[in-house]
Amino acid sequence: MKIGVVTFPGSLDDGDAARAARYAGAEAVRLWHADPELHGVDAVVLPGGFSYGDYLRCGAIARFAPVMETIAREARDGLPVLGICNGFQILCEAHLLPGALTRNQHLHFRNRDQRVRIENATTAWTGDFSAGQEVVIPVKNGEGCFVGSTELLDELEANGQIVARYVGENPNGSMRDIAAIRNEAGNVVGIMPHPEHAVDLLTGPSVDGLGFFTSVLKAITPGRRTTTEEVPA
């Protein structure tokens, strides 16, 4: 099983995401923003950081990277994609997830261990959790406040598309305490806290984050996808 991790100019957490994929038992494949080829990966992680310097809006420019065009197409065809922090922002900008992420209400960058409740365990990335389970993973963002219209928020609630919520103090003012959402199909998940930083007790507050990466390995059907690499010329 291969999990691809994209590196954009300004990505920070690609190394940790690749490590988390390896801890889960996958082969981590590094993908490059300027290369549209996905190199046969079975799932993709868009890591945290400040792609393209967060210029204009977080994720606004990364959305147009060559690799994102392929990912957007494959995601609509069922490719599991997890966007973490800046990756979540990119998924919203690319319209693979609804809503938008805006400046933290208190204007402060917030970096701390955060308790979140898994609300939906049916996605490609949360199958190893149970609904209602609480986990502790680090949050570190300046623009993590999820916003959407009341209609959108109601729709997300009704469809079970809210994947995780903050427990205790909301770190960024996110509407309805949203920490993670999914698309309708459940293969695309965006999460603001960082599961890849909670896979090793030496460096993280827990190993709760590993569940996101082990979940996707069970959700992947090997050989389901063909890549352009495998298509005869």
Added chain:
Amino acid sequence: MARVVVDVMLKPEILDPQGQAVAGALPRLGVSDVASVRIGRRVEIDFSGEVDLDKAREIADKLLANPVIEDYTVRVEQ
């Protein structure tokens, strides 16, 4: 200069914490009669040839603004 100006503002219903922070600082300047401040972005696009307003609108809609949270106006600068 074949210039188009795009103004991007957060939609009225979206909280603007930057604007609030600025409004909160105004009393320190002795200003007490400002009801609210909202912060947006002005983008100047200089075409190398003739102004292409349709192209400018596309740039604004696809890249400069996120229509989920922002409104924009596009105009040719006289």
